[in-house]
Amino acid sequence: MRNLCEKTGSLCSEDVHNEFEEGIPITIIYDWKDNGLDISDAEHNFGLIADYESAKLRLIKPAYFAIYNIVRMLYGYAVKTTLLRMVSS
Structure with missing residues (x-):
């Protein structure tokens, strides 16, 4: 279960970061x-x-902390341009 939580945290923070980069x-x-x-x-x-x-207990999972940290790191920043790469076949 721990590995699943860590993987989920990583994926969540990647999603937030990617959406930020896409504007x-x-x-x-x-x-x-x-x-x-x-x-x-x-x-x-x-x-x-x-x-x-x-048990009247709430446990914060790693995904919550991952999102919290990426949002805190990106606070105040804005994407000015995006880089588009053309892939030729």
Whole structure:
């Protein structure tokens, strides 16, 4: 589960970074908290926050910190131009 969380964090921060470079002004996160407790069900584990209602506990996942850090790093920056590469076959 830890590797999945780390991979998700990496992918989330890459998405935010790529959208920033493309000039997309907003990033939509599919699910801010988990929908269930079954760790084998991917649909239950998309959230940035693990929500254990029965234990009244919320656990911040690595993906949340990844997004937080990339947004904090990019704060105040703007993309002036983009580089387009032509690939010839």
